[in-house]
Amino acid sequence: MSRQARKEEAAAARDVLKMSFWLLNSTDSSCGANRKNEQYWTDVEVTYNKTTPSQRARNAKQIKDRCHKWITYNNGLKAARKKVATKGLGNDKEGEAGDHIDVDDNEQPRPMGQRQAKKLKYDKGKEVDHIDLEELDKFGKIQDEQNANRLKVLELQHKLSTEKMEQIKLAHLAAKEEKEARKYELESKMFETYNHLLSMDLSLMYDDEKLDHANTMKCLKKKLFPES
DSSP: OOHHHHHHHHHHHHHHHHHHHHHHTOOOGGGTOOOOHHHHHHHHHHHHHHTSOGGGOOOHHHHHHHHHHHHHHHHHHHHHHHHHHHTTOOHHHHHHHHHHHHHHHHOOOOOOOHHHHHHHHHHHHHHHHHHHHHHHHHHHHHHHHHHHHHHHHHHHHHHHHHHHHHHHHHHHHHHHHHHHHHHHHHHHHHHHHHHHHHTSOGGGSOHHHHHHHHHHHHHHHHHHOTTO
């Protein structure tokens, strides 16, 4: 079914629903439904919107205008039927046919009772419920797809965040290892210098050289053996 066909079908269903609520809220005094014109259309609005999705709700003026369009449409059908029925007949037959049509047009059927209106509302309500369930099912599927896409985005963000944290940890570990390596290299050179100073012959040094040698040894010893 095409989109236009589905749209027309849904519009027809809404019109049937409006008609049932026009009849349900009848102003016929014989069934105990006396009310003013404004109150009647307000009641129709409330009843219609109770079983209609919020995005398709209508106010009293919209429902009233739709009703008048249907009345105009039906009156046009009656006029066309009368014209076809009387076309080509003689004056007598035309008069008889016209009288017959007038009687048919003027005989207004008695409005349905409350029980019949409730039954019509129940039967049409089931059809509307079926349409609403289909729309809810489509809406549910759209929501499921959106939730699935949202979960994918969250998983990707988590993955990127985890990879970034790993990169930061690796960079920190590499910097730490490089710092330790420089420290060990410096200590090795200090041990090498310390051992070299220990092996030097002090007898060949002047007093000031011996003093410098002693101070250097003291400093290296403090650096290499802080606890001693």
